[in-house]
Amino acid sequence: MIIVMRHGASQKDIDKVVEFVKLKGRTPHLSQGESHFVIGAVGASQVDPRDFELLDGVREVIKISSSYKLVSRLFKNEDTVVEVNGEKFGGGYAGMIAGPCTIESREQIFECAKAMAEAGVKIIRGGAFKPRTSPYAFQGLGEEGLKLIREAADTYNLAVTSEVMEINQIPLFIKYVDILQVGARNMQNFNLLKELSKINKPVVLKRGLSATINEWLMAAEYILSGGNRDVILCERGIRTFEVATRNTLDLCAIPVVKKLSHLPVIVDPSHGTGLRDKVLPMSLASIAAGADGLMIEVHNKPECALCDGAQSLYPNQFVELYEKLKKLAPVVDKTIG
Ligand code: PEP
Ligand code: MN
Numbered sequence: 001m002i003i004v005m006r007h008g009a010s011q012k013d014i015d016k017v018v019e020f021v022k023l024k025g026r027t028p029h030l031s032q033g034e035s036h037f038v039i040g041a042v043g044a045s046q047v048d049p050r051d052f053e054l055l056d057g058v059r060e061v062i063k064i065s066s067s068y069k070l071v072s073r074l075f076k077n078e079d080t081v082v083e084v085n086g087e088k089f090g091g092g093y094a095g096m097i098a099g100p101c102t103i104e105s106r107e108q109i110f111e112c113a114k115a116m117a118e119a120g121v122k123i124i125r126g127g128a129f130k131p132r133t134s135p136y137a138f139q140g141l142g143e144e145g146l147k148l149i150r151e152a153a154d155t156y157n158l159a160v161t162s163e164v165m166e167i168n169q170i171p172l173f174i175k176y177v178d179i180l181q182v183g184a185r186n187m188q189n190f191n192l193l194k195e196l197s198k199i200n201k202p203v204v205l206k207r208g209l210s211a212t213i214n215e216w217l218m219a220a221e222y223i224l225s226g227g228n229r230d231v232i233l234c235e236r237g238i239r240t241f242e243v244a245t246r247n248t249l250d251l252c253a254i255p256v257v258k259k260l261s262h263l264p265v266i267v268d269p270s271h272g273t274g275l276r277d278k279v280l281p282m283s284l285a286s287i288a289a290g291a292d293g294l295m296i297e298v299h300n301k302p303e304c305a306l307c308d309g310a311q312s313l314y315p316n317q318f319v320e321l322y323e324k325l326k327k328l329a330p331v332v333d334k335t336i337g
Pocket of ligand 2: 101
């Protein structure tokens with residue numbers, strides 16, 4: 001349930017409503033909209049909207065029938081803008097996250113970081129804990145990898161995004177990483193999501209391999225419900241009958257989610273297609289469809305990559321892509337970066 005306060009409602013009125021929400025066994029979530037203050041009353045207890053309508057300063061009470069509430073545009077109409085290292089996602093800004101699939105060695109991650117910084121990227125990606133289909137495939141360098149990507153990022157003034165797979169890894173990520181990524185395979189790891197709701201760093205939440213948009217938004221709701229409002233949704237392709245590409249990149253999810261939710265939505269065309277030569281057209285298509293940013297795999301030597309080389313761009317291809325995006329962005333009312 002959402003309680004919309006009257007324009008100019010006093011702090012005393014707001015405090016009273018908040019207290020009443022708690023008294024009724026629900027958790028209040030506050031949001032200052034452009035013209036009205038909004039209070040979300042989230043929880044399972046039975047409440048009668050009329051009890052709230054009678055309180056001073058209340059304009060209207062809206063029952064939300066959708067299962068997600070805090071991620072919904074009903075709760076917050078204005079776009080959420082997540083800003084990291086001067087790079088913005090949402091509210092007309094399209095941010096960029098780029099870098100290798102995984103951190104392989106000091107030399108590799110430093111070369112990648114240098115190439116990304118020279119291309120104008122502000123946030124580098126790189127996995128240290130990799131969710132691999134085969135237990136025999138490279139599993140990542142673990143903490144050593146996080147230390148290396150931090151060092152490389154600091155050298156080139158970059159922020160770091162990396163995937164957290166387990167609750168007990170969170171303290172390490174708080175130490176080394178600026179944006180914590182939840183991978184597709186963990187989108188419904190509800191215990192992990194609950195813990196990430198308590199941290200004060202942004203989370204990139206990738207769409208599950210076969211998750212519906214509703215399930216994806218419900219996963220984001222877990223993170224917001226514990227108090228972390230900085231969630232970036234990432235469409236990375238879903239599994240369909242089509243096998244010509246690694247996944248089927250669901251670009252239609254962008255306008256669908258952006259209508260339902262205020263959260264920024266970015267696209268990962270690397271995992272979405274699995275093919276290097278499809279990354280450029282799908283990146284352009286993503287921004288044209290309204291995406292609030294991109295996550296792209298780039299490797300200094302893709303042919304030698306330990307993971308996802310075939311979908312990783314060469315640095316010069318990334319530079320070309322970024323230039324094209326910058327030309328396209330103004331046409332679709334987006335600002336890159
Ligand atoms: C990744 O970004 O490195 C990754 C493993 O992606 P996904 O979780 O989308 O498969
Ligand atoms: Mn990858």
